[in-house]
Amino acid sequence: MHDNGDLVGHGGDIRTALVIGGGVAGPVVALALRKAGIAATVHEAYPSAADGIGAWLGLAPNGLAALATVGADAAVRAAGQPVPGVVMADGTGRQLTRFDGFPELPATMTMPRDRLFRALTDHAVAEGVRFAYGKRLVGAEETAAGVTARFADGTTATADLLIGADGIRSTVRTLIDPAAPAPEYGGVLSFGGFAAADSGIEADVEVAPGTMYFAFGRAFMGYWRGPDGRLIWFAGLPVDNPPSQEEVARVPAAEWLDRLRALYSGHVPGERLLRHTAPEELMAVGRMERMPSVPHWHRGRMVLVGDAVHAPSSSSGQGASLAIESAVELARCLRDRPTYGEAFAAYEALRRPRVEAIGQSAAAVNKVKAGKSAAPGPAFPPPEEMFRALHFHRIDWAETVPA
Template identity: 50%
Template sequence: MSTTRSALIIGGGIAGPVAATALHKAGIHAHVYEAYSGPSEGIGSGLALAPNGVAALDLIGAGDAVREIALPVAQMRLRVGGREHVMPVLADQPPLMAVDRGELHRALHDHAVAAGVAFSYGKRLSHVDEHPDGVTAHFTDGSTATADVLVGADGIRSTVRGLIDPAAPGPDYTGMLGFGAMVECDLDLPDDTMVFAFGTNAYYLYWKLADGRAVWGANLPSKQYLSLTEARALPAEHWLRVLRETYAPDSPGGEFARRTTAENLEIAGALHIMPPVPHWYRDRIVLVGDSVHAPSNSSGQGASLAIESAVQLARCLRDIPAPTEAFAKYEQLRRNRVEGIAARAAKINHSKTPGPFARRVMNAVMPLMVKTVMNPEKTMGAERRYRIDWDAPVRAESVTAAP
C-alpha cells in the first residue's frame, strides 16, 4: 500500500491539473501552486491532442470536456510550394483534436476544481526543504506548503528540475519562433482537415473552423533567441511586418499574414525541444510534463505525452509504497517512449525550410514517400495506439531507484 497521502504540484498549465486530478482519483490529496496571478490562459496558441492523449484524459473524466472545445481533424494534407498531397491516416484511430491552448488550460483547470483539487496563484517556487517524512516548498512571497511529495509540472524552464539536479540540461532552441492567429478567410478546405505547408521562406500549418474562420500557426526561422517575454516585449506591429514579408510569396500563407491583426496575433516566442534529462527525480521530488520531456511541436505529441506522464505518475504513487521506488517505476514506464518521440520530431525540424530545389524534389518523390517513410503505420502507429490501463496494478519489480 502506498505511503503517499499528499502532493504539492508546482505548475498549473497542462500537466499540473492532470496530475492533480489523477492523484485525487488515486486517493492522494493534491494542491496546485501556480506562479502566475491566475489561471495560465493565453500562453501560446493552438495545439493538437493525439488519440493517446485524449484517451488518457478519459481516465480522469476530462476527455468529454476537451472534445467539446476541440475540432476533430480526421484528414491531413502536405502542401509543398503550390502543390498539395493527401496524407494517409490511421483508419483505426480517432481523429486528432485541435484546440486552443488557453481553452484547454481552462477546461483542465475547471475539471480539476470540480474533482476537488485546490489551486493557489502567485506562488513562485524559490527552494525546497526535504525531511524524512515529507517535503516543504518555499515560495517567493514568504509562504510555505508541506506534503509527502512534490511534483514539478513547471514547464520547460522548470525551477524544480534545477533543484533536483543543478547540472540538468535546459531546453534547446529549435531556431524558430512560434506565432498563431484565427483569421477571417475564405478557405476552400474541409472542416476536418489540417494542412502542413512548406512555404518559400518558412513553414506553417492551418485548418478551418466550423464557423468559417481559419486557424494558422507560423514557425518563423530566427537566429536570435527570444523567450515568450522577450518576443512579446516587441510591438505586435513589428511581428506583423516580419510575418507578412516572410509569407508574402505563399498561398494561402500570405493571405493569413495579411489578415492577422495586432489584436488577434498570438506570440509564443522561441520553440524548444528538451534534450534527455539525466535525473527525473530525487528522494521525494519528481518531474512531469515539459519540465522533463518536451518534444518539439513537430511531434504532434507534446501535450499528449505530458498528460500520459501525469496519469502514469499517479498510478505509480497509488500502488508502490515508497515514493522513490514509485518515481523509479514511473521513469521506467515513460523514458523510452518520450525520448523516442522527441528524436523523431527533431528529424522533422531539419526539413522545415527546404529551398526551391528541395521543394521540387519533395513534390516529385512525395507519392513514394507517402507509401514508405511517411507511412503513418510506421511513423505514428505505436505512438497513437498507446493506452494506459488505469485499473492494472503497478509493481516495482526489476526497478532500481536512481542514486
C-alpha cells in the same frame, strides 16, 4: 537531507503530494493521484487560472484516452474542435499524402491552450482537487518525514512528495539537479494568426472542414478552418540568434507580419493566408523550444512530469498528450510500487523511451522548419505508419505496475 525512498513502506503510505504548476500536467496528475488514494494540492505561480487568448494546440487520441482515465475527456472535448484529417503538401501546393484518421479512434481535438487549462482546472476543482494561486516556488527542503516547499510570498507547504509540473522552465528541475539542461532552441520563432473568413480567402485557399494542412517547402505553415469560419494558421520564422520573449513582444505586430510576408512570398498557401491576416490577428508566440534528454527525472521525494522533463516542441503535436500520459502513469506507479523511490524509477523506465523518441523526431522536423534540412519529398512515410505508435498508445490503469 535527501532520503532515497526506502523509508516509506507500501505505496499506500504516501498520503499527500504538492503539485507545482497548474497548466496541463498539474491538474491531471492531481486527479490521477486522487484516484490512486493520494491527496494533492496544485500550487500555481500566477494569481489565477489561465484566461485570455493563447496559441492553439492539438490533443491527440492517446491524450484523450489518458484523460478518460481521470474522467476529464468529456470536459476537454466540449472545449475543443475535432480535426480528424491531415493533408501534407509542399510549398507549391502539391499534395504529398493524406490521412483521415484511424476509424476506430476519436479525432484529434484542437483548442486554445488557455481553454484546455480552464477545462482541466474546472474539472479538477469539481472533483475536489484544491488549487492555491500566487504560489511561485523558490525552494524545497526534504526530511525523512516529508518535503516542504517554500514560496515567494513567504508561505510554505509540506507533504509526502513534491511533483514538478511547472513547465519547460521548471524550478523543480533545477532543485532536483542544478546542472540540468536548459530548453533547446529549435531554430525558429513561432507565430500564429487568423485569416479573415471572407470571400477573398474562400477563393484563395481551399480548406476542407475537419482537416489540418501542413505545407512544407522553403518555409513551413500549418492551417485549418476554425469553428467560426476563420482560417487558423501557425508558422515559423527561421532566426539563428533568437530574441528573448520580452524582445519579441516589443516588436510591433505589423513589423513581424511584414517579415513573415516576405519569407512566405510565393509559398502556397502561406502568401495568401498572410495577405488575409491583419496585425491585430497575429500572435507572436516566441522561440520554438524543446527539452533535450534530462539526466535526472527525480531525486529523493521530488519528481518531474510533463514539459518540465520532456517537452517535445510543438512540431510533435504531442506535447499536451504526452504530459497527460505521464501524469497518469506517475500516479499508477505511486499506487503500485512499495516505495516512492521504486515508483519514480518505474515511472521513468516506462516513460523515457517513448517521450525521447518523440522529442527527437520533433527536433528533426524543427530542422526542416529552420531551413537546416531538406523538406520532405515524395517518399514521405505513410501517415498510418507515422501516427500509429503515437495514437494507439494506452495506459491500462487496472493493470498493476510490475517490478
